[in-house]
Amino acid sequence: MTAVEEDLAGAWSAWHAEREDTLRAPHGWLSLTGLHWLDGEARAYQDLPGTWRAVGTTAEITAAAGDGVSVDGEPVDGTVRVEPVDGKPGVLVAVGERRVEVIRREEHLGLRVRDPQGPTLARFTGVPAFPVDAAWIVTGRFTPWEAPRVIDVDTVIDGLGFHPTAVGTVTFTLGGEEQELIALGGEGGELRLHFRDGTSGQSTYGGGRILRTAAPADDGSVRIDLNRTLNLPCSFTAFATCPLPPAGNLISVPVEAGEKSPV
Structure with missing residues (x-):
């Protein structure tokens, strides 16, 4: 291996290690354990405390003080609303050590549950x-x-x-x-x-x-x-809402470079 090749491989290894460290974050993409779409009916989801429902472009959360739900560091005791932005990262609601990301995708509101003890993260x-x-x-x-x-x-x-x-x-x-x-x-x-x-x-x-x-x-x-x-x-997960490539964004040859499918 030449010096140039060694420099390239070394820089890539450092970059990829940082990438993998990001994926190991306690509330990162690998921590997702659920995706739930809200409707107008207040209901419980998965094993989350309280009830959650869509009210227009906002998500309404109703919980008791002892449920361990908080928004922006403030415990929820009653009903609060959060308003995520379409296509952007959601609003994070703390539920114990978990984080419930309230997202908006077009007119749809959903909950992505991020659990640092989630199985995908544990086996990464x-x-x-x-x-x-x-x-x-x-x-x-x-x-x-x-x-x-x-x-x-x-x-x-x-x-x-x-x-x-x-x-x-x-x-x-x-x-x-x-x-x-x-x-x-x-x-x-x-x-x-x-x-x-x-x-x-x-x-x-x-x-x-x-x-x-x-x-x-x-x-x-x-x-x-x-x-x-x-x-x-x-x-990595079935609980994300990734976009597909723009129409026509197809490279005509196999790109055997970069990341492969996760095992």
């Missing part, structure tokens, strides 16, 4: 990945649209949509073929490339994977390191 031993290879690092070109656009994509849940903001396209050559992907916007000008490829549903998750890049350079060039392609939460 790491994320398998393809060997790191510099051949999977290419330079692409970002072409911004005149203005960002909210696009419609499907999710892993039938009938439930997601509406991310796309900012342009990224083109690059891979396997001797030109590829073009719609790029979603991210923090600090980063781009998010959500795609399927020839490995999807085989060695990698069928719902696609995602790659975050740094902000494009002034000339539009963007470094695409496919070794850092990630699984979405839905590859």
Whole structure:
């Protein structure tokens, strides 16, 4: 292994270790133990105390002081309402050591239960990945649209949509073929490339994977390191609501780089 290859592998190993540490977080994606959609009837869910129901765009929680339910550090004794934002991380409600994430997806309100003692988290031993290879690092070109656009994509849940903001396209050559992907916007000008490829549903998750890049350079060039392609939460748990890739975001060759399907 050359010095350059050693540097690449070392940097990737450190990055991937940090990624796995994030997945091990007590209330992270691997802690999910349930997903429940609310309706207008106040009812109990799973083994959660109190009752929960949807009231318009808010979730109404009714609990007694001894139930151990709190919102923003304040114990619930009676009825409170929380209002999550569509498509964003939800409002966290503490129930003992668990966290109930109240989410909104389009007009639907739901509860995601995060339990640090959950079975998926308990059995997690790491994320398998393809060997790191510099051949999977290419330079692409970002072409911004005149203005960002909210696009419609499907999710892993039938009938439930997601509406991310796309900012342009990224083109690059891979396997001797030109590829073009719609790029979603991210923090600090980063781009998010959500795609399927020839490995999807085989060695990698069928719902696609995602790659975050740094902000494009002034000339539009963007470094695409496919070794850092990630699984979405839905590859680990049935209780997430992941979007699927934008229509047409298919790389025409197998991308044997980045994370594989979890074992």
